[in-house]
Amino acid sequence: MKEQIHVSKIPGLSRVEHVDKHEMGGIMADITHAVYPHDQVYGEYCPIQSYINCPPEKVFEYMANPLSLREWTYSMRDFEMLSDDGLFRGKDKIGSNTDIYFKVVANKEAMVVDYHCAWDQGDELWMIYLNRIIPAELVLGKPGSVVFWQNCCHPNYKKNPYPDLAPKGRPWVGDFWDFFYAGHTVELENLKRILEHRHARDLPMSPLAIQ
Amino acid sequence: MNISLIDIEENMPDQIIGNDFFGEEEIRRRNRMFSGTSERRHLRKGELASDYFGVAAKNLMERLNLDPAKDIDLILTNVSLPDEAFTGCGAVVSKKIGARTKHIIDMHNTGCVSFLYLLDVAKTYMLAKKVNSAIICLAQTAAGRIFGQEDTRQLAQAAIPGDGFAVAYVTSSDERPILSMEFETYPENSEDMRGNTGDKKWWEARETTGSIDFNENKTAMIVARGNKAVPGMIKKVCENLDMKTTDINYLITNQPNLNFLRNWREATQLTKDQHLDTFDKYANLFGAGIPVTLAESIKNKTIMPGDMVCLAGFSHACDYSAGALIQWT
Structure with missing residues (x-):
């Protein structure tokens, strides 16, 4: 095993030992702009977040249930389970006659709920929606939850890896990457409204079995 | 030497079209890409861009106390949906205002930024010392000609275009430089x-x-x-x-x-x-x-x-x- 080296030997780091606070102030002023172009903020990654007035355990329970996606997403409907390991197929009604395959990968201890999805095929679920639920008491000092939702711009968004499986004339999901911030913001608002509505009225949290 | 934008005159069709002229009102109301206008102007059937340019150019030359026959070296036009398929309207404008320029260019591309591209063409001619003055004529004619028709005015997109005309006078000088x-x-x-x-x-x-x-x-x-x-x-x-x-x-x-x-x-x-x-x-x-x-x-x-x-x-x-x-x- 190779010997560990001290971080001071790694080039390009800004640490107080070598960059004094005046120089650091200049660096930070340079990084801070008044406005940021959309593609600089949402070009490679699409992070959004929201406060939800509903306890984190209830938020987790709802988000980890695959059937909830029929309620709070804009266009995922008509689900059927394909295998015991949780692979589902549904219709993404935003693309005409588009099958969407997905799996929910959740960890209650870490309070993360990830949706692994793909259009047209279920062998490679490369569209991955990463969600972390945090008790709002910890970060905002009030009851409820904060949800962080992240997407990364996988190269497949730029080029459909399975063009032969696409319905004829159907636009590719990645053509809408520039609208992901907007589309996901609308869907996260749906999630917030559903959870807050049910929690405030003490209704069952789980999604309705019928669509 | 610079190119100067000396003056500019607009000339708008008098036919005002309200929102109720168009179909798909519900789509327009719900789709923000198609909303936000109260009214627009439409060319009437048979009206020509060259007529609108002619009136605007005459007003401009009168205001500047200039003679179209002597004080215009170059005519540049861009008309979104042209009066004629082949010939362009620059020469027609020249005829209507009594100009006799050395050069006329009817340019068809660059749409919404054609004014800037034509300013650059004028500047290039001026730098080459081929001309000292030019009128730049810009027309949007697709609203009345396409979206005033019975079969197209029903579309939600029909409410968005409007017709209008402008003529600018530019010279080789430092008077009002670009x-x-x-x-x-x-x-x-x-x-x-x-x-x-x-x-x-x-x-x-x-x-x-x-x-x-x-x-x-x-x-x-x-x-x-x-x-x-x-x-x-x-x-x-x-x-x-x-x-x-x-x-x-x-x-x-x-x-x-x-x-x-x-x-x-x-x-x-x-x-x-x-x-x-x-x-x-x-x-x-x-x-x-x-x-x-x-x-x-x-x-x-x-x-x-x-x-x-x-x-x-x-x-x-x-x-x-x-x-x-x-x-x-």
């Missing part, structure tokens, strides 16, 4: 906006008027292109003069819809009052938008001597973009 110009082309986007005449080409016999189609599958990308390209041009023309965008007194862009107008002034940190437009009353004037708004803003004394005026925009589905800075003296 200080900075920038241009960029994006050939990869050149086929994302097309005429839609069904399964017939526009020159083939058919029963329907047709319409203009943007590639709907690329809406997100076209919005992103416009959001990026226009502030990019504004920043470039400012950087050429070591200016910040906030040093601009007034910005005039093309006016496709309210979202773009909002995004462009946000990106350049200018206020709503500094970003001049005529979208509510004239709708999307395509290539006539920038010069018509400029002409009105000078006439109503919004733009005053000393103001730094930025003109910028993109055309079609973003195949061209351009920017310019003029010191209003």
Whole structure:
């Protein structure tokens, strides 16, 4: 095993030992702009977040249930389970006659709920929606939850890896990457409204079995 | 030597069309891409761009106390839907105003930023010492000619275009200089906006008027292109003069819809009052938008001597973009 080296030997780091606070102030002023172009903020990654007035355990329970996606997403409907390991197929009604395959990968201890999805095929679920639920008491000092939702711009968004499986004339999901911030913001608002509505009225949290 | 924008005159059709003329009211109300206008002007059947140019040019020359026969060396035109398929209308304008210029160019591309591209053509002729003066004629004619027809006015998109005309007089001088110009082309986007005449080409016999189609599958990308390209041009023309965008007194862009107008002034940190437009009353004037708004803003004394005026925009589905800075003296 190779010997560990001290971080001071790694080039390009800004640490107080070598960059004094005046120089650091200049660096930070340079990084801070008044406005940021959309593609600089949402070009490679699409992070959004929201406060939800509903306890984190209830938020987790709802988000980890695959059937909830029929309620709070804009266009995922008509689900059927394909295998015991949780692979589902549904219709993404935003693309005409588009099958969407997905799996929910959740960890209650870490309070993360990830949706692994793909259009047209279920062998490679490369569209991955990463969600972390945090008790709002910890970060905002009030009851409820904060949800962080992240997407990364996988190269497949730029080029459909399975063009032969696409319905004829159907636009590719990645053509809408520039609208992901907007589309996901609308869907996260749906999630917030559903959870807050049910929690405030003490209704069952789980999604309705019928669509 | 510089090129100076001496004066500019707009000429608008008198036929005012309200929103109730168009169909799909519900779609327009719900879809923000198609809303935001109160009215627009339409050419009447048979009216010609060359007539509107002729009247505007005569008014302009009279106001400047100039003689069309002697004081115009170059005529430049851009008409979105031309009067004639083959011949262009520059020579017709020349005939109607009694000019006898050395050069006439009818340019068909660069849509919403054609005023800036034609300014650059005029400047190039002036730098080559081929001409000392020019009129630049901009027309949007597609509103009445296409969307005034019975079979197309039912479309939600029909409410967005409006017709309008403007003629600018430019000279080789330092009187009111254009200080900075920038241009960029994006050939990869050149086929994302097309005429839609069904399964017939526009020159083939058919029963329907047709319409203009943007590639709907690329809406997100076209919005992103416009959001990026226009502030990019504004920043470039400012950087050429070591200016910040906030040093601009007034910005005039093309006016496709309210979202773009909002995004462009946000990106350049200018206020709503500094970003001049005529979208509510004239709708999307395509290539006539920038010069018509400029002409009105000078006439109503919004733009005053000393103001730094930025003109910028993109055309079609973003195949061209351009920017310019003029010191209003």
